[in-house]
Amino acid sequence: MNFVWTVAWRLLREGRFQTALILAGVSIGVGVIVYITAIVSGLQANIIERTLSTQAHVVLRPADLVNQAPLTVPGSVKLADIAKRTQRENTIANWGSIVARVRGTPNVSAVAAMASGPGVAQQGGVRKSIVLMGVDLDDYRQVVRLDNKLKAGRLLLPTGTALIGKELAADLGLQPGGRLRLQTATGGSQSMTVGAILDFGLKDLNKRWVLLPLREAQNLLGFQRDVTEIYIKSERLFEAESLAANLALATGLTADSWQTSNGQLVTALKSQSASSLMIRVFVTFAVALGIASVLVVSVVQRQREIGILRAMGTPASRILAVFLLQGGLVGLFGSLFGSLLGAAMSVGISRLALTEDGSPLFPVVLDGELFVTTALIATLVGVLAALLPALRAARLDPVEAIRG
Amino acid sequence: MAEIMTLDGVKKSYGGGKSPLVEVLHGIGLQLVEGEFAALLGPSGSGKSTLLNIMGLLETPTAGELHIAGTATAGLDDAARTALRNRYLGFVFQFHHLLPAFSALENVMMPLFAGQGRVTLQDRERAAMLLQRVGLAEHAAKRPVQLSGGQQQRVAIVRALMNRPRLVLADEPTGNLDTQTANEVFALLHELNREDGTTFLIVTHDQRLADGCPRQIRLLDGRLQPDGVVSPAPSASGR
Numbered sequence: 001m002n003f004v005w006t007v008a009w010r011l012l013r014e015g016r017f018q019t020a021l022i023l024a025g026v027s028i029g030v031g032v033i034v035y036i037t038a039i040v041s042g043l044q045a046n047i048i049e050r051t052l053s054t055q056a057h058v059v060l061r062p063a064d065l066v067n068q069a070p071l072t073v074p075g076s077v078k079l080a081d082i083a084k085r086t087q088r089e090n091t092i093a094n095w096g097s098i099v100a101r102v103r104g105t106p107n108v109s110a111v112a113a114m115a116s117g118p119g120v121a122q123q124g125g126v127r128k129s130i131v132l133m134g135v136d137l138d139d140y141r142q143v144v145r146l147d148n149k150l151k152a153g154r155l156l157l158p159t160g161t162a163l164i165g166k167e168l169a170a171d172l173g174l175q176p177g178g179r180l181r182l183q184t185a186t187g188g189s190q191s192m193t194v195g196a197i198l199d200f201g202l203k204d205l206n207k208r209w210v211l212l213p214l215r216e217a218q219n220l221l222g223f224q225r226d227v228t229e230i231y232i233k234s235e236r237l238f239e240a241e242s243l244a245a246n247l248a249l250a251t252g253l254t255a256d257s258w259q260t261s262n263g264q265l266v267t268a269l270k271s272q273s274a275s276s277l278m279i280r281v282f283v284t285f286a287v288a289l290g291i292a293s294v295l296v297v298s299v300v301q302r303q304r305e306i307g308i309l310r311a312m313g314t315p316a317s318r319i320l321a322v323f324l325l326q327g328g329l330v331g332l333f334g335s336l337f338g339s340l341l342g343a344a345m346s347v348g349i350s351r352l353a354l355t356e357d358g359s360p361l362f363p364v365v366l367d368g369e370l371f372v373t374t375a376l377i378a379t380l381v382g383v384l385a386a387l388l389p390a391l392r393a394a395r396l397d398p399v400e401a402i403r404g
Numbered sequence: 405m406a407e408i409m410t411l412d413g414v415k416k417s418y419g420g421g422k423s424p425l426v427e428v429l430h431g432i433g434l435q436l437v438e439g440e441f442a443a444l445l446g447p448s449g450s451g452k453s454t455l456l457n458i459m460g461l462l463e464t465p466t467a468g469e470l471h472i473a474g475t476a477t478a479g480l481d482d483a484a485r486t487a488l489r490n491r492y493l494g495f496v497f498q499f500h501h502l503l504p505a506f507s508a509l510e511n512v513m514m515p516l517f518a519g520q521g522r523v524t525l526q527d528r529e530r531a532a533m534l535l536q537r538v539g540l541a542e543h544a545a546k547r548p549v550q551l552s553g554g555q556q557q558r559v560a561i562v563r564a565l566m567n568r569p570r571l572v573l574a575d576e577p578t579g580n581l582d583t584q585t586a587n588e589v590f591a592l593l594h595e596l597n598r599e600d601g602t603t604f605l606i607v608t609h610d611q612r613l614a615d616g617c618p619r620q621i622r623l624l625d626g627r628l629q630p631d632g633v634v635s636p637a638p639s640a641s642g643r
């Protein structure tokens with residue numbers, strides 16, 4: 001039986017109403033924090049997932065062609081402003097070795113080469129401007145998920161087939177198995193069979209994107225064996241920027257991470273994270289103040305008992321420890337109740353608030369790590385909040401108590 | 405015989421600063437010898453509690469010296485004074501001052517628990533034995549509020565004995581008890597003194613109870629009266 005634990009526990013148990021009050025305060029605070037964290041991270045994960053469902057984490061493109069001043073060395077003083085010149089059709093020629101090299105880079109999980117360019121789709125006298133995207137379907141599907149986008153047909157891409165967006169299919173009155181003609185400005189023209197109809201999630205993409213075998217896209221666009229982009233999926237989503245920087249250095253190509261390509265989204269997510277952090281910090285402060293004020297009252301009320309304990313020969317440090325422990329226990333147990341409360345609230349809202357298609361408006365992410373860190377922080381905050389009351393208790397003059 | 409406590413020229417003043425400085429004890433010289441059973445008598449306000457608190461290392465004297473079991477106590481920090489108190493001294497207060505959140509048995513163990521930070525099974529057995537000795541064996545698990553005044557004070561007395569102190573300081577231990585119960589409590593203190601040889605200094609202003617004590621120390625207006633001189637205090641000694 002340990003003195004500090006026993007006395008702390010006994011005082012908490014004895015001060016029923018106060019203990020209940022303080023636990024309720026901590027629970028509500030922690031509940032709000034867990035709820036906000038779960039909702040915000042769920043929302044963000046959902047937005048990022050939606051955004052990235054049609055994008056690669058990193059895209060390599062041919063380096064921009066510029067009129068280089070002869071003396072310009074990277075990192076040196078710029079001697080003249082260099083204007084970009086008109087970018088002629090710029091392609092990656094030796095992509096086979098680049099793809100192999102990129103595949104061997106740490107943190108890269110999939111790579112797909114693509115030859116893309118503008119074109120026209122024609123069917124029954126209707127002409128629509130499109131983007132031709134020549135890919136190796138197996139590689140491409142490793143980078144961009146397609147199975148969840150399939151509306152009709154099969155996800156196969158043999159020679160002579162094209163996969164088209166659902167708006168384009170509607171505009172041209174096409175079903176899987178139907179035929180359309182693809183043409184390009186360089187004079188390429190080829191008749192293809194519709195293999196599948198896809199929903200890319202955005203109307204604009206559904207109007208324009210046409211996936212076709214790489215070889216045929218190269219022929220239509222007149223690239224010979226070249227490609228225009230290399231799509232890369234990263235193992236760690238949020239390290240895409242440094243991966244892009246590394247790849248740019250290693251390949252000499254331009255590398256854009258998804259963060260660069262979606263600058264506004266990233267800014268929005270960051271400010272959302274910042275405001276959720278601010279709410280959490282303020283709630284934590286409020287909880288700490290609550291714990292401190294209830295404990296201060298408790299110290300005043302228990303002045304006599306503390307004095308008796310001191311007169312019995314309890315060292316001041318042990319009294320200090322008793323009250324710090326009370327703070328810690330309140331933080332810990334409050335965070336356990338609060339985690340349950342927050343989890344219940346977030347699951348509740350995700351069940352109640354649904355989008356039109358029945359999926360949750362606020363998808364929640366409840367990971368164990370959140371609960372563990374919350375419990376740790378709450379315990380620590382409890383101990384810190386108890387510091388002032390505990391010091392006060394430890395400094396009490398036992399004589400005052402026993403003379404009373 | 406060994407001296408357990410020696411006071412030399414102990415003075416205590418209160419106030420100073422804004423409030424007027426009042427000297428409550430004017431140079432107390434006193435020796436307590438091991439095994440003694442002494443009563444400290446004096447009218448209300450004469451400084452008995454102050455003297456006891458100083459002897460119990462709860463207050464520091466303004467001047468003078470205090471030795472406990474040969475150890476000088478001047479200049480010791482709070483931790484050292486607490487340790488000395490815990491090791492050598494037991495306390496009984498006028499109000500039992502039991503902790504309401506703990507059972508009788510736990511209250512008895514408290515001085516040991518507080519000093520060491522933990523208790524063993526043997527300590528628990530000793531506390532139970534002490535309770536049995538004062539006839540409270542079957543009340544061990546009860547909270548103080550469930551006990552009568554006399555029972556509470558008996559718990560408080562054996563609590564003072566838990567650490568096997570050399571000296572027990574009791575400040576009006578019977579002050580709140582009816583005559584019958586007060587007699588029983590005093591008898592118990594006498595018995596504990598005879599059987600264990602523990603030294604007792606007991607504050608009382610009941611002359612009848614003091615008469616049963618081998619030594620009577622009288623305090624009047626902060627000064628000790630020579631042994632044998634009867635205090636002219638107005639308190640009627642009901643004989």
Ligand SMILES: Nc1ncnc2c1ncn2[C@@H]1O[C@H](COP(=O)(O)OP(=O)(O)O)[C@@H](O)[C@H]1O
Pocket residue numbers: 418419428446447448449450451452453454455
């Ligand atoms: N903390 C204090 N501050 C000022 N005066 C005090 C304090 N404690 C006691 N006194 C005064 O000291 C005197 C002696 O008090 P006390 O030792 O309690 O007497 P007794 O126990 O003999 O009744 C009283 O006049 C009391 O008012």
Ligand SMILES: [Mg+2]
Pocket residue numbers: 452453454
């Ligand atoms: Mg008194």
